[in-house]
Every structure is written in C-alpha cells, then in structure tokens.
Amino acid sequence: MHPIAEKVRSQFPQAFIESRETLxxxxxxxxxxxxxxxxxxxxxxxxxxxDHITDICSVDFPEDxxxxxxxxxxxxxxxxxxxxxxxxxxxxxxxxxxxxEIWKGANFLERETYDMMGIEFRNHPDHRRILMTDDFxxxxxxxxxxxxxxxxxNSFDEFLPRPDEEGEEGLGN
Amino acid sequence: xxxxxxxxxxxxxxxxxxxSEDLLLNMGPQHPSTHGxxxxxxxxxxxxxxxxxxxxxxxxxxxEKLAEVSTYNQVIPLTDRLDYVCSMTNNFSYVRAxxxxxxxEIPERxxxxxxxxxxxxxxxxHLFWLGTQALDIGAMTVFFFTFRERxxxxxxxxxxxxxxxxxxxxxxxxxxxxxxxxxxxxxRDFLKEFPxxxxxxxxxxxxxxIWLARTKGIAYxxxxxxxxxxxxxxxxxxxxxxxxxxxxxxxxAYDKVEWDVPMxxxxxxxxxxxxxxxxxxxxxxxxxxxxxxxxxxxxxxxxPKFTLPPKSLVMSDMESLxxxxxxxxxxxxxxxxxxxxxxxxxxxxLGFYIVSDGSGKxxxxxxxSPSFIHMGAFDYMxxxxxxxxxxxxFGTYDVVMGECDR
Numbered sequence: 233m234h235p236i237a238e239k240v241r242s243q244f245p246q247a248f249i250e251s252r253e254t255l256x257x258x259x260x261x262x263x264x265x266x267x268x269x270x271x272x273x274x275x276x277x278x279x280x281x282x283d284h285i286t287d288i289c290s291v292d293f294p295e296d297x298x299x300x301x302x303x304x305x306x307x308x309x310x311x312x313x314x315x316x317x318x319x320x321x322x323x324x325x326x327x328x329x330x331x332x333e334i335w336k337g338a339n340f341l342e343r344e345t346y347d348m349m350g351i352e353f354r355n356h357p358d359h360r361r362i363l364m365t366d367d368f369x370x371x372x373x374x375x376x377x378x379x380x381x382x383x384x385x386n387s388f389d390e391f392l393p394r395p396d397e398e399g400e401e402g403l404g405n
Numbered sequence: 406x407x408x409x410x411x412x413x414x415x416x417x418x419x420x421x422x423x424x425s426e427d428l429l430l431n432m433g434p435q436h437p438s439t440h441g442x443x444x445x446x447x448x449x450x451x452x453x454x455x456x457x458x459x460x461x462x463x464x465x466x467x468x469e470k471l472a473e474v475s476t477y478n479q480v481i482p483l484t485d486r487l488d489y490v491c492s493m494t495n496n497f498s499y500v501r502a503x504x505x506x507x508x509x510e511i512p513e514r515x516x517x518x519x520x521x522x523x524x525x526x527x528x529x530x531h532l533f534w535l536g537t538q539a540l541d542i543g544a545m546t547v548f549f550f551t552f553r554e555r556x557x558x559x560x561x562x563x564x565x566x567x568x569x570x571x572x573x574x575x576x577x578x579x580x581x582x583x584x585x586x587x588x589x590x591x592x593r594d595f596l597k598e599f600p601x602x603x604x605x606x607x608x609x610x611x612x613x614x615i616w617l618a619r620t621k622g623i624a625y626x627x628x629x630x631x632x633x634x635x636x637x638x639x640x641x642x643x644x645x646x647x648x649x650x651x652x653x654x655x656x657x658a659y660d661k662v663e664w665d666v667p668m669x670x671x672x673x674x675x676x677x678x679x680x681x682x683x684x685x686x687x688x689x690x691x692x693x694x695x696x697x698x699x700x701x702x703x704x705x706x707x708x709p710k711f712t713l714p715p716k717s718l719v720m721s722d723m724e725s726l727x728x729x730x731x732x733x734x735x736x737x738x739x740x741x742x743x744x745x746x747x748x749x750x751x752x753x754x755l756g757f758y759i760v761s762d763g764s765g766k767x768x769x770x771x772x773x774s775p776s777f778i779h780m781g782a783f784d785y786m787x788x789x790x791x792x793x794x795x796x797x798x799f800g801t802y803d804v805v806m807g808e809c810d811r
Binding site: 254255257259283284285286287289291292303305309312314316335336337339340341344348362363364365372373377379 | 461462465467469470471473474505506508630632633634635636646647648653654742743744745747754756758760768769771773777778780781782785810811
C-alpha cells in the first residue's frame with residue numbers, strides 16, 4: 233500500500249474504505265462523514281502537507297446505491313506529491329461537509345460542484361449557484377439532465393408579446 | 406453601471422455635515438476592462454472597496470456536458486474555446502490527459518514540436534496580457550508594440566495549422582502537421598529580434614512613474630494565502646512560491662532544455678508583471694534550444710487505432726479508409742479508468758480530470774481552469790483598494806472568461 237494511504241488508514245481506520253494506485257496516481261476512498269478530519273490531517277501533517285488545493289468535482293453514477301462521488305485533488309508544493317480523495321454521497325442525503333475552513337480556494341470549487349450536480353456543502357460560507365442563474369432549475373451535469381435542454385425554449389412564445397397582436401401587451405401599440 | 410446609495414447617519418457633533426456613503430456599484434458584464442463578460446458587484450465606502458462579489462457564468466456554454474456526448478477527438482475543438490487567447494495550450498492539456506489514459510508514447514519529434522508551439526503560444530498569451538494590462542492602466546503605446554509581435558506569431562500559427570485563434574493543432578498521439586522549414590526559418594528570425602523588443606516594452610513601463618504607482622503594492626497576496634487559495638502560474642510565482650509543473654512534473658521536452666523559473670518576491674501586481682516578462686525571455690530560450698535539438702522523424706504516433714490516417718491515403722488505401730471511418734463515426738475506445746493531468750498554461754495550471762467507462766466518449770470530464778480559481782481569490786485581494794484598482798486586479802490574473810465559465 234502507498235505510504236500516504238497507509239498513514240490515512242492508521243489515523244482513520246473507521247473512515248478509510250480503500251485505496252487504489254492507477255497510472256501512477258493515488259486515490260483514497262473514504263466515508264463522507266469524516267471528510268473534514270481527514271482533510272485537516274492531510275493539510276496539517278508535516279509528512280503529507282497537502283497545502284495546495286487543485287480541484288473539487290463530482291461524478292454521477294446513476295446505477296449505484298450511493299449515487300454521487302465527490303472527488304478532491306490535493307497537491308503538496310513542499311513534497312511534490314498528489315492525492316485524490318473520494319467520498320460517496322447518497323441521493324436521499326445529498327450533502328457533505330465543506331472544507332472551506334482548511335483551503336479558502338475550496339469556496340468557488342464547492343459552489344461549482346453544488347451548481348452542477350446539486351450536492352450540498354454544509355457550513356459553506358456562501359452557498360449559492362455560481363455559473364447558472366439563481367432561478368435555474370435542475371442540475372446540469374447529472375446524467376439524467378438532458379443534453380438538449382428541457383424544452384424551455386419551446387414555450388418562449390407565451391412570454392414574448394408579438395408586434396402584430398392587438399391589445400395592451402402588443403409592442404405595436 | 407447602476408448605483409444604489411445609502412446615506413450614513415450624520416454625526417451630531419461635527420459642525421459641517423460629513424457626507425459618507427456606502428455604495429453598491431455594479432461593474433460589468435459589459436465593460437471594456439473586464440476582458441469579456443465578467444460582472445462584479447462592489448460594496449464601496451467612498452472609493453474604497455469593502456467587498457467585491459464576482460458574478461460568473463455569463464459565458465457558460467456547458468463544455469463539460471458537451472464533452473460527455475462527444476467522441477474524444479470531437480472534444481479537441483471544444484477545448485479551443487476555453488482560453489481562446491492561448492488555444493494551443495488547452496489542446497495540449499487535453500490530449501495529454503487522454504494519452505495518459507491510453508498510455509501511448511509520442512514520437513520524439515512530436516514532443517519537441519509540441520513544446521515549441523506551446524511556448525510560442527505562451528509568448529502570444531503573455532504579449533496579449535501585457536498589452537491589455539497596460540491599456541487598462543492607461544499606457545496605450547505598449548498595446549501597439551506587443552500586438553505587433555503577436556501578429557508575427559499568429560501569422561506563423563496560420564502557416565503551421567491554418568488558423569490564427571482556434572487552432573486545434575494537437576492530436577492524440579502527436580500533432581496535426583509538421584513544422585515546415587519555412588516556419589523554422591521565420592521562427593529563428595523572430596527569436597533574434599524578440600529580446601530587444603522586450604527591452605523596448607520595459608523602457609516604456611519599468612521606470613514609468615504611473616505604471617509603478619498603479620502596480621507596486623496593489624493586490625498583494627502572501628505566499629501562504631496564494632497556496633491556500635490554490636493559485637497557480639504567475640500569480641503564485643509572483644508571491645515567491647517555486648511551483649511550475651514544467652519543472653515539478655516534467656513533460657514533453659521541458660526536461661531536455663535549460664531554463665529557469667522566474668519568481669517574484671513581493672506578491673503584488675508589479676511582481677506578477679515582472680514574472681511574466683521574464684517568462685517570455687525563458688520561453689524564447691526554450692524555443693531556440695528546442696529548434697537546435699529538433700530531431701528528425703515522425704510527428705504523429707503510428708497507431709492507426711487512435712490517430713487519423715493522412716488524408717492522401719484515405720481515398721487510395723482500403724485500410725486507411727476503414728480506420729478513418731471508424732475513428733470519425735465511433736471514435737477510439739479508452740480503457741476504463743480515471744486520470745488527472747495538469748499542464749502549465751500561460752495562466753496557471755490547466756488540468757483535465759477524465760473518467761472513462763471504456764466507451765468512445767468521456768464519462769465525465771472536469772476542467773480545472775486557472776482563471777476560475779483565481780477569481781475565487783478576487784474578493785480577498787481587492788478589499789481595501791481603490792475602485793480604480795479593480796481593473797488592475799482583473800488584469801493581474803490574466804483572466805479569460807471563456808476558460809473561467811467554460
């Protein structure tokens with residue numbers, strides 16, 4: 233087992249699920265309840281010192297029981313190593329703790345994850361949509377969200393007044 | 406711009422009513438200095454910024470969703486539209502991630518050509534940045550000077566691949582076309598003329614009192630904060646952190662040539678400017694060494710299952726026609742797995758996280774775009790500065806909204 237994974241396992245035996253090393257990249261699967269303590273350990277431990285946040289995103293697996301996978305990428309500038317942390321999130325309880333307290337850069341990344349996949353981040357300082365408008369309905373990157381839209385554009389006629397229409401709402405008057 | 410004012414309570418004891426106002430000022434999305442469609446809502450106290458809230462998403466086109474229904478080759482033109490100022494580096498970053506998943510080797514000449522073109526793109530990107538940043542601050546001449554050189558580079562790009570901005574030059578397995586001897590001669594000529602040109606820009610800026618007043622000490626960020634915010638590229642190196650993926654995790658031909666990572670000390674706008682100017686010199690160094698070492702051989706890997714056959718063969722050779730048909734209609738299959746691959750783009754670390762389920766289309770593609778992450782630090786870096794500095798702070802990240810909003 234990779235020394236980083238070994239260290240995480242010995243520190244958090246109840247949170248650790250599995251670790252995998254593919255294409256020279258280490259990924260560690262943990263339970264979502266322990267995400268903040270694990271991340272704080274990764275950040276603070278002098279041998280690991282994952283001080284640089286690279287990315288946070290999520291992947292949707294509609295067939296799985298725990299449908300969403302939140303994926304964190306961390307990098308250590310001091311030690312020049314990377315790690316990928318994964319935590320599964322259930323559809324009924326679609327939330328996970330925010331890591332903004334540890335990395336300030338997580339703020340926008342978590343907002344994007346929420347915006348695109350609808351996963352809520354508890355204790356996030358500014359929990360809003362970021363790329364889509366505030367009144368947008370649906371979560372675009374979920375697999376059940378259609379690529380060609382939900383047909384909103386077909387109903388634009390109802391809202392736009394026509395110049396040739398009579399009455400108060402017509403543009404011609 | 407729309408303005409909402411709210412007058413503060415007047416203090417009783419002062420003889421003259423002291424007028425101080427809290428202002429909520431909307432800047433953008435249509436504003437010439439926001440480099441596209443960035444909108445920021447500023448809480449002001451007089452002219453001082455109390456809070457700056459960026460509103461993103463005006464250029465969101467759903468590239469990540471589109472990638473899920475496109476074959477791997479179809480994604481390459483989509484990546485052009487991320488950072489449209491330096492489209493080649495986006496192609497480079499994407500094809501590297503796919504190649505990592507496929508575990509294929511690139512011919513040596515291909516690697517060198519990729520390095521040369523990526524560095525040319527870095528020059529073009531930094532020239533664009535320098536011109537527009539100076540223009541935002543009020544120095545117009547620099548803009549004309551840098552765009553003169555950028556034009557030479559764009560003309561070379563046109564010779565290399567036929568396009569000037571959205572190039573789609575990189576392919577999985579190599580590059581689309583070889584560098585012609587004509588381009589190499591032109592490039593050598595350009596490199597001879599280029600270092601004096603950098604001095605020319607510096608004479609306009611380095612000791613310019615207005616430039617110094619507008620950049621020294623503006624948008625300061627310490628090394629710890631820069632790391633904590635996840636900044637990369639010149640904004641991180643301007644604070645004195647030595648992190649450049651080309652050195653930390655060498656790829657292409659970067660470990661075969663000699664060059665240095667320029668680093669700032671103070672973490673302000675001036676240092677980031679200095680870092681970018683030095684990077685241009687280093688890029689020129691890298692290109693000229695690569696041209697000297699440029700080996701002969703193929704520029705595209707000989708893997709008919711993944712790379713499109715030459716057009717001339719498609720209509721005359723049966724095998725090539727079959728491969729062409731298969732690749733265009735179905736795309737190549739990528740073994741199941743996942744990878745994150747970061748590349749040093751002119752703006753910072755541009756990374757692609759790709760999850761493959763074994764089909765011909767990416768199951769999930771996440772773009773780690775430096776502009777988006779840099780905008781996350783905008784509020785922190787803008788607080789306490791004057792409203793006139795906002796354009797300087799946009800500029801100092803080298804933010805391109807196409808990449809920020811994706």
